[in-house]
Amino acid sequence: MAKVFSFDDxxxxxxxxxxxxxxxxxxxxxxxxxxxxxxxxxxxxxxxxSVMHIGANxxxxxxxxxxxxxxxxxxxxxxETGVYTINQITTAIHEKAHQTSAKYERxxxxxxxxxxxxxxxxxxxxPFVAESYIKIGLSFQEEQLIHCNDTRLVIGKIEHxxxxxxxxxxxxxxxxxxxxxxxxxxLYNYYxxxxxxxxxxxxPE
Amino acid sequence: MAKVFSFDDxxxxxxxxxxxxxxxxxxxxxxxxxxxxxxxxxxxxxxxxSVMHIGANxxxxxxxxxxxxxxxxxxxxxxETGVYTINQITTAIHEKAHQTSAKYERxxxxxxxxxxxxxxxxxxxxPFVAESYIKIGLSFQEEQLIHCNDTRLVIGKIEHxxxxxxxxxxxxxxxxxxxxxxxxxxLYNYYxxxxxxxxxxxxPE
Numbered sequence: 329m330a331k332v333f334s335f336d337d338x339x340x341x342x343x344x345x346x347x348x349x350x351x352x353x354x355x356x357x358x359x360x361x362x363x364x365x366x367x368x369x370x371x372x373x374x375x376x377x378s379v380m381h382i383g384a385n386x387x388x389x390x391x392x393x394x395x396x397x398x399x400x401x402x403x404x405x406x407x408e409t410g411v412y413t414i415n416q417i418t419t420a421i422h423e424k425a426h427q428t429s430a431k432y433e434r435x436x437x438x439x440x441x442x443x444x445x446x447x448x449x450x451x452x453x454x455p456f457v458a459e460s461y462i463k464i465g466l467s468f469q470e471e472q473l474i475h476c477n478d479t480r481l482v483i484g485k486i487e488h489x490x491x492x493x494x495x496x497x498x499x500x501x502x503x504x505x506x507x508x509x510x511x512x513x514x515l516y517n518y519y520x521x522x523x524x525x526x527x528x529x530x531x532p533e
Numbered sequence: 534m535a536k537v538f539s540f541d542d543x544x545x546x547x548x549x550x551x552x553x554x555x556x557x558x559x560x561x562x563x564x565x566x567x568x569x570x571x572x573x574x575x576x577x578x579x580x581x582x583s584v585m586h587i588g589a590n591x592x593x594x595x596x597x598x599x600x601x602x603x604x605x606x607x608x609x610x611x612x613e614t615g616v617y618t619i620n621q622i623t624t625a626i627h628e629k630a631h632q633t634s635a636k637y638e639r640x641x642x643x644x645x646x647x648x649x650x651x652x653x654x655x656x657x658x659x660p661f662v663a664e665s666y667i668k669i670g671l672s673f674q675e676e677q678l679i680h681c682n683d684t685r686l687v688i689g690k691i692e693h694x695x696x697x698x699x700x701x702x703x704x705x706x707x708x709x710x711x712x713x714x715x716x717x718x719x720l721y722n723y724y725x726x727x728x729x730x731x732x733x734x735x736x737p738e
Contacts, residue, residue, distance in 0.1 A: 329697065329699065330696070331697070332694070333693070333694040333695075335592070335690065335692050335693075338591075338592050338691060338694065339591065341705070342705075343590065344705065345704060346589050346592070346705060347590070347705070348702075348704050348705035349589075349694075349705040349707065350590075350691070351586055351589060353621075353694060353707065354563050354565070354584045354585060354586050355563030355564055355565060355584065355621060355667075355709065355714060355716065356561055356564070356709065356714065356716040357561070357563065357585075358559050358561055358562065359560055359561070377586075378585060379559045379560065380559060380585060380597065381555065381559050381562075382597065382679060382681070383555075383684060384551050384552045384554075384555035384556060385544075385548065385551060385552070386544065386681075386682070387540070387543050387551070388682060389558075389559050390679075392585065392586075392587065414559070417560075419729060422729060422730075423730070423732070426732045426735055427735050428735075429734075429735040430736050430737045431736070431737065432737050433737075436737075441737070449537070462560075464558060469681050470681050474587060474688065476674050476688060476690075477587065477588040477593060479587060481677065481679075481686055483679065483681060485540065485681075486540060486543060486555070488539060488540075489537070489538040489543065489554075489558060490537050490538075491558065493534045493536035494534070496536065496554065497553075499549065499553050500546065500549065500550030500551060500552070500554040501553040501554070501557060501719060501722075502553075502557040502558065504560065504561065504718045504722075505724070509560060509561065510729065511560065511561040511716055513709045514707075515734075516731050516732050516734070517709075517731045518729040518730055518731075519716075519727060519729055520727045520729055521725065521726040522724060522725050522727055523724055524715065524724055524725055525628070525722070525723055526721050526723075527722075527723070528721065529634075530631055530632050530633070530634040530635035531635050531636075532635045532636065532638075532646070
């Protein structure tokens with residue numbers, strides 16, 4: 329039996345119910361940890377389900393930043409230092425990764441609080457997550473304020489990309505399932521995707 | 534063995550290799566079909582792997598639009614009529630969905646070309662995909678030009694949300710795996726996510 333919600337129906341739903349429902353209907357989301365470090369050396373890490381591909385040439389990734397306490401620490405550090413890391417959440421660390429969404433005080437490092445390990449590449453200021461097979465260091469590139477609800481699209485340029493060499497196929501493709509990559513749905517649900525198929529560049533006929 | 538790419542290394546990669554690599558490193562993506570219809574009645578449907586949650590209150594979804602032929606038909610129809618649909622790709626239809634990425638002529642409807650069925654809700658102008666369990670009708674709300682690479686973030690307001698009533702849990706959550714929902718990685722790989730766990734709102738300790 330199909331349930332049909334109009335815009336007005338959605339607006340009348342209880343807040344938590346609406347948040348759960350609307351966060352689900354767009355489908356599965358990327359599961360990443362964003363790592364930052366303030367100028368005075370305080371590290372921070374938070375789970376984000378909104379990391380997206382913006383372009384490959386040059387290589388840009390984006391994420392949506394909401395005006396919450398947890399995400400604000402990330403934003404402040406990015407604006408202060410210009411750099412951050414995006415680190416793949418594996419199924420092995422997904423419970424620790426989710427725990428980073430708790431509202432820790434600014435002087436608490438989520439690396440210590442949840443038991444994940446800082447990793448540094450050359451002199452890049454921001455901490456990577458050692459347990460992530462895919463580690464990406466970015467420099468802040470651009471942000472767009474989304475007027476309809478005051479969230480922000482934050483875009484960074486890939487400065488460092490670190491991943492296991494054996495996971496890269498001849499055509500540059502990466503088998504995410506061989507790297508234990510998790511996915512998220514909504515705010516609280518974690519998944520392990522099973523491969524269905526790889527298809528060519530589609531052509532008419 | 535870790536492979537480390539700097540920005541300069543990435544820029545020197547062959548184009549297709551770079552596109553495959555960079556499209557993978559952000560993680561899994563939502564799998565959706567966007568349906569539109571021109572003022573003169575020509576329907577269009579295209580696969581998008583960039584649909585994202587923007588906000589629940591009010592309910593907004595976004596997607597990234599690249600300046601390609603395939604995506605341009607979608608964009609032209611949205612600007613012409615103000616409405617479009619976002620429809621969940623199930624594992625059952627994922628091969629047909631992928632085929633919509635082929636460059637069909639404007640006067641070919643991808644619904645006919647790949648064998649999916651138009652569905653209409655009330656007098657909403659844009660066609661939904663009958664085979665999708667989750668069907669969302671949106672009105673154009675806002676767009677942001679991303680300056681670093683001339684792509685666009687297109688945001689719509691949810692006007693209609695249609696999904697099976699029995700899939701909605703008491704708290705508004707939707708078990709995507711019970712609705713056969715597929716995920717995408719990169720441009721060509723499709724997945725069926727298996728549920729790992731649902732966690733509460735995280736708190737320190």
